[in-house]
Amino acid sequence: MKSLRPYIRNAELPAFFAVVSVAGFLMRWLSFGFESMDYTYFLSRWYEEVEALGGFPAVGTVVGNYTPAYMLLMAAMTYLPLPPLYAIKLVSVAADYLLAVYVGLLVRRLSGSDVTGLTTYTAALFLPAVFLNSAVWGQCDSIYVAFLVMCLYYLMQERSVASMVCFGAAFAFKLQSVFFLPVVILAALKGKIRWWSPAAAVLVFFASGLPAILAGMSFADAYGVYIQQAGQYSELSLNAPNFYIVLDRMVSAAACDAGFAASLVCFAFGAVGCTMLPLYRKRYDTGDDRLWLTMAAFFAAFMPYVLPHMHERYWYLSDILALVLLFVFPKRWYMSLAVMLPSLYAVCCYLFGSDRGKLPLMALLMLAGICLLGLQLLRLVRAAKPLPDPPIPDTEARNTEDSNTGEPI
Numbered sequence: 001m002k003s004l005r006p007y008i009r010n011a012e013l014p015a016f017f018a019v020v021s022v023a024g025f026l027m028r029w030l031s032f033g034f035e036s037m038d039y040t041y042f043l044s045r046w047y048e049e050v051e052a053l054g055g056f057p058a059v060g061t062v063v064g065n066y067t068p069a070y071m072l073l074m075a076a077m078t079y080l081p082l083p084p085l086y087a088i089k090l091v092s093v094a095a096d097y098l099l100a101v102y103v104g105l106l107v108r109r110l111s112g113s114d115v116t117g118l119t120t121y122t123a124a125l126f127l128p129a130v131f132l133n134s135a136v137w138g139q140c141d142s143i144y145v146a147f148l149v150m151c152l153y154y155l156m157q158e159r160s161v162a163s164m165v166c167f168g169a170a171f172a173f174k175l176q177s178v179f180f181l182p183v184v185i186l187a188a189l190k191g192k193i194r195w196w197s198p199a200a201a202v203l204v205f206f207a208s209g210l211p212a213i214l215a216g217m218s219f220a221d222a223y224g225v226y227i228q229q230a231g232q233y234s235e236l237s238l239n240a241p242n243f244y245i246v247l248d249r250m251v252s253a254a255a256c257d258a259g260f261a262a263s264l265v266c267f268a269f270g271a272v273g274c275t276m277l278p279l280y281r282k283r284y285d286t287g288d289d290r291l292w293l294t295m296a297a298f299f300a301a302f303m304p305y306v307l308p309h310m311h312e313r314y315w316y317l318s319d320i321l322a323l324v325l326l327f328v329f330p331k332r333w334y335m336s337l338a339v340m341l342p343s344l345y346a347v348c349c350y351l352f353g354s355d356r357g358k359l360p361l362m363a364l365l366m367l368a369g370i371c372l373l374g375l376q377l378l379r380l381v382r383a384a385k386p387l388p389d390p391p392i393p394d395t396e397a398r399n400t401e402d403s404n405t406g407e408p409i
Helices: 005-029 037-052 056-060 068-077 084-111 114-126 128-136 141-156 160-173 175-189 198-208 210-214 219-223 225-230 244-250 258-281 289-306 312-328 330-352 356-383 394-405
Strands: none
Touching: 005 084, 005 114, 005 128, 037 056, 037 068, 037 084, 056 068, 056 210, 068 084, 068 160, 068 210, 084 114, 084 128, 084 141, 084 289, 084 312, 114 128, 114 312, 128 141, 128 312, 128 330, 141 160, 141 175, 141 289, 141 312, 160 175, 160 198, 175 198, 175 258, 175 289, 175 312, 198 210, 210 219, 219 225, 244 356, 258 289, 258 356, 289 312, 289 356, 312 330, 312 356, 330 356
16 A cells, blocks of 8 residues: 655645634624725715726726726726625735735745745735735735736746836736836846836836727826826925925925925935946846845835825735845845834724824834845845956057057047
């Protein structure tokens, strides 16, 4: 009689995957009854309006201030035999699983271990930032972040078109996808992806608005939602653990006009550009996947720190990439926690009314985490194999040689 041990051993990982997946869903289902302010004042009203307009026919009508891609999903939700609160959260929970799968695949690629990949899948599924956002809050950040993690995964494989399609899909759902844009720009400039492949992202973004346009929505309404969102809030910080939480208390609301906000945005993009320039100018081998992961984590934490009008949940991508770093660089665990803890504290302040008095302290801790990420990125760049200087063109080389010999040119 053959031993059953080999069969049991082969079934261990799939069984563990199934158990943690079911447990993760049960934990979320038990949290579905919680109604956040976002659901009460926004999501529930949008859902009722979409349902009253007949579901999919409502896609051509401006409802709320989310993108046509998400409103198309909301129209599909109205056909589910579930209460609105449960239907909205169920779609976000489905994205939780897509996100966790690709987080596991990312770590398996970086570590070479199926066990480590599955462990990371479990950690992502039970990460407070993930299940609080979808199952408790009813927000949909897991959708765009799942696409960005997919984008990073395919970028590491140098699958240019697949990577950019995922980036375009992420941008179709949330403007916060721009936190990943520096990585895309540097990948194109350094030859990690084909220079023309970002056009695929543009095509996907415009394709996401076509159902709304075909249903009767104007071009400006279909593609101008991010411009409308940009001027929605006057506060410099909305519970965000960045330095604007201090500045917001020093500057009056009247002073925070559109011109002042625009100048702060210019400052932020200038700061991002200053960090990108040395990463572009230095010639190094781009084959180290850990470098791209750390770069993505750095910009995901740094950009919402220097941009005004940020919400507390805008470090969601940073939380996910910090979790991946925790498994890739376990000895530098403090680097990940310094980013994840302020983000979680800020989210709890909004969701559960926790004391906001410590947000300035959390902003300092976030700054420390960003500095640690920057140092880690610097280490990886320095450790990367240097590339030779590009060959000198023939004409320039001939002129240099003639000038050295003193012969007339």
